[in-house]
């Protein structure tokens with residue numbers, strides 16, 4: 024309790040007094056008052072975060088001795104306290120109970136969607152080019168802002184495979200000087216639904232069936248196709264999923280999209296509408312469907328491993344952030360495209376993506392749970408100069424993220440978790456709650472107050488004053504009747520699906536046909552397949568006919584009034600390039616008995632090219648002076664972007680599957696690499712290996728020479744396009 028002011032005790036009753044200054048609300052901003060003498064916050068010896076000046080990563084790990092959670096040293100953690108060596112365990116064993124109890128509570132609920140993810144730290148650097156449309160300080164020229172990115176799949180549980188066909192999440196937390204900005208995007212620029220109220224429906228349909236909880240992390244099942252065939256607004260997003268975008272080669276090789284249209288505000292209050300795009304420096308590349316399926320078993324952590332390995336080896340993933348800018352007109356459309364409809368894109372040819380900064384990921388998380396699992400993104404985490412729009416999908420998201428995090432992270436204080444802490448000063452009036460880590464001083468967490476010196480004070484609304492400005496909502500006029508309805512423009516569900524299909528190269532179209540054939544081939548209900556074929560008929564007659572043929576079903580008549588669409592070349596992954604080979608993986612097959620000519624030089628050259636060389640030999644250990652990273656038992660073609668063959672290892676004498684002079688596991692490796700359109704290089708006895716595996720040396724993407732280094736320079740050129748699709752004549 025506060026002591027009484029001694030001056031008040033001395034006052035003469037009834038005497039006229041002026042209002043003491045302390046009774047008026049302080050208006051001059053001051054820093055928070057220090058704790059009152061009787062409020063001295065206890066000093067905690069175990070540092071809990073950056074504000075204590077200690078590295079938060081070391082909290083809980085101090086000194087050499089094992090201790091209990093309360094810091095008491097432990098001399099034996101291997102035996103519980105028992106009544107005699109063979110007797111029952113005693114309840115009084117606090118160390119046993121603490122150890123088991125904490126373990127029992129180690130798991131938290133996984134994310135209801137996007138449960139499977141991988142994260143990385145890095146920085147964003149502004150180019151200064153966004154200054155004409157936003158006052159947000161992070162885009163200033165040369166300004167560096169720390170970031171944490173979490174990539175994810177949508178459908179699978181936390182332990183599911185990385186390479187499934189799915190949309191990928193691409194969420195970025197910018198720790199700006201003016202608070203946290205989260206850009207919570209995907210690798211596909213459109214969404215399944217136009218109104219957030221349908222989100223539980225689409226997720227229920229896409230998740231495993233509620234009776235048997237299968238299939239895991241798949242869209243190839245009846246409920247998913249039931250939903251999307253009944254909600255034709257989902258056809259555009261589904262088409263992207265069925266394209267190679269649904270099976271990225273790496274998180275490092277994905278585009279990212281904010282999906283919704285955002286509103287940017289300048290210091291003078293002028294606003295623009297924008298769409299955000301992340302463009303990977305390495306280009307957009309994908310797995311083949313066969314690779315994706317094999318990896319699901321051979322290396323379910325393929326994307327997570329790829330990201331961590333690349334960062335560890337110094338091949339830092341990099342993206343450029345760009346914006347498409349539109350005038351903020353009353354109807355919020357551009358060239359007839361409704362900018363508030365999240366199932367629509369604006370082709371880049373109509374509104375070019377203008378680069379505004381770049382992001383580099385240069386550090387792996389120290390602890391998966393503390394960082395990647397506990398990070399909490401939110402579309403509503405905005406900074407001055409960046410605002411949301413009335414897109415009804417976005418509006419629902421503004422509610423959902425905090426709501427889900429309240430249960431996922433166990434209470435309202437998750438922004439105090441180190442990975443979520445802003446790098447800007449925090450002075451909220453939020454108090455108490457589960458897992459409260461702050462020790463708030465003062466007595467007046469309310470406004471206005473006169474007791475805590477008036478702290479905290481309101482910031483200013485003048486966006487041009489960087490020192491004092493607050494986040495200010497762009498003032499938009501809103502009128503209308505309360506209705507459960509949507510604009511007529513939202514009824515166009517097919518024109519952009521047609522645009523996407525028409526923009527694909529023949530090989531990409533072929534992959535899409537195969538993807539639909541696989542997915543619908545896994546459905547049991549005839550009516551669902553028929554309905555989806557009707558939807559495909561509205562997109563393209565060839566697509567529909569090919570899928571119907573694969574399913575053995577009648578081709579429905581095209582019902583669309585399909586107008587001509589103007590293709591958008593930017594939608595194809597095969598445009599652009601050549602792309603750098605940084606961080607690509609080169610498998611080098613060697614034969615310990617057949618000479619190792621050129622292998623060491625090639626290995627060094629691969630490293631110098633920024634790629635990762637993995638030597639593959641019949642056994643582990645070393646071959647000559649070379650360390651072996653993969654044996655024929657552990658190697659599979661899917662791990663490599665390029666296969667280099669320096670030798671022709673013979674089958675072991677007892678090999679069951681031997682069909683010729685080459686080890687059958689190397690035959691499989693080469694057959695698969697060839698089938699997956701990968702670059703293959705061979706020299707010396709490696710040429711015999713190609714011959715034995717039936718790989719034609721004159722095929723596209725096959726580099727041969729008498730010596731290794733000469734092969735490598737050809738290989739590097741070929742890798743600029745990632746795959747050699749011209750190896751095969753397109754089927755469509």
Ligand code: HDE
Nearest residue numbers: 134137173192193208209219222282416419420423424427
């Ligand atoms: Fe999300 N989404 N979402 N989403 N979303 C979540 O938030 C939601 C949508 C996206 O790595 C959840 O913390 C609704 C579009 C990413 O931690 C949840 C709607 C886009 C991530 C949620 C959408 C996204 C999430 C689950 C429709 C691309 C992973 C856990 C109205 C622009 C973030 C969580 C991470 C996660 C709700 C639609 C991207 C439940 C209601 C569109 C990348 O709050």
